[in-house]
Amino acid sequence: SLDWGYTDDNGPSTWAEKYPLAAGARQSPVDIDTSKATSDNSLVDREIDWSYPSNCSYRIVNTGYGWRVDTYGDDTALSGGPLSEVYKLEQFHCHWGATNDEGSEHTVDGKSYAAELHLVHWNSEKYSSFKEAASQPDGLAVLGVFMEIGNADNAELEKIISLIPKIIHKGQDSQASFDLDFGSLLPESKHYWTYLGSLTTPPCNECVIWTVFKEPITISERQLEVFRSLKSVGEEDAIEPEEGKLVKNYRPPLPLGNRVLRECGP
Ligand SMILES: CC#CCNS(=O)(=O)c1cc(S(N)(=O)=O)ccc1C(=O)O
Numbered sequence: 001s002l003d004w005g006y007t008d009d010n011g012p013s014t015w016a017e018k019y020p021l022a023a024g025a026r027q028s029p030v031d032i033d034t035s036k037a038t039s040d041n042s043l044v045d046r047e048i049d050w051s052y053p054s055n056c057s058y059r060i061v062n063t064g065y066g067w068r069v070d071t072y073g074d075d076t077a078l079s080g081g082p083l084s085e086v087y088k089l090e091q092f093h094c095h096w097g098a099t100n101d102e103g104s105e106h107t108v109d110g111k112s113y114a115a116e117l118h119l120v121h122w123n124s125e126k127y128s129s130f131k132e133a134a135s136q137p138d139g140l141a142v143l144g145v146f147m148e149i150g151n152a153d154n155a156e157l158e159k160i161i162s163l164i165p166k167i168i169h170k171g172q173d174s175q176a177s178f179d180l181d182f183g184s185l186l187p188e189s190k191h192y193w194t195y196l197g198s199l200t201t202p203p204c205n206e207c208v209i210w211t212v213f214k215e216p217i218t219i220s221e222r223q224l225e226v227f228r229s230l231k232s233v234g235e236e237d238a239i240e241p242e243e244g245k246l247v248k249n250y251r252p253p254l255p256l257g258n259r260v261l262r263e264c265g266p
């Protein structure tokens with residue numbers, strides 16, 4: 001079985017037992033209290049810039065706690081905004097809940113969205129590997145995109161969703177044969193909040209510069225249901241068909257404490 005997860009006996013309230021960093025003072029996610037956000041001049045006209053080629057090949061894997069698209073980030077770049085160096089895209093993944101009124105990890109004035117997409121980048125200018133970067137305070141830059149339920153399917157996400165039936169069990173993976181335009185997974189508005197935080201899954205390293213976009217993208221109910229059909233156990237684990245489903249994989253918010261929350265754009 002998984003040594004951590006999202007059930008009552010291995011969920012977020014138990015993580016600090018095996019992963020002491022989870023009890024740190026720079027943890028993520030947080031509730032974004034919009035009244036606390038400062039829009040000082042440090043970010044003015046420093047918009048966040050990304051360049052992802054639109055014909056990226058990738059691999060999708062069932063990690064046991066969700067799906068993850070591993071990108072081959074050679075010619076990807078994220079810079080600007082709160083970042084002092086250029087970061088490369090490593091992977092992206094998603095968090096969701098059992099019902100549509102929960103599922104995002106960050107919340108905004110206490111409001112949860114139905115899901116949250118995370119694009120994980122690492123500081124390839126300062127560090128020589130993702131693994132090294134994941135142990136540094138400015139090692140990773142994660143873009144958070146809220147997802148709300150809309151009527152239409154999200155066409156780009158549909159390419160990922162069409163592969164999920166091939167990775168229902170933990171450990172399964174699938175090499176995608178069609179290209180993905182990662183940039184189309186981001187909202188139109190570049191307005192965001194940013195703060196210093198951590199990985200939201202064990203080992204919960206405090207190595208992430210978080211940038212959470214203010215504008216959500218939409219996903220359909222059917223698409224979200226496909227996420228919930230993933231299993232947290234391997235094919236070999238003989239369990240009942242309805243057992244082991246990953247119906248939720250979000251960590252609830254941790255205190256912002258004395259961290260600064262900055263915003264760029266109204
Ligand atoms: C050492 C180390 C590490 C963490 N890896 S990750 O940054 O890709 C990551 C980041 C996040 S999140 N939610 O913090 O962006 C979740 C899951 C993962 C993962 O291992 O798949």
Ligand SMILES: [Zn+2]
Pocket residue numbers: 093094095118200
């Ligand atoms: Zn995440």
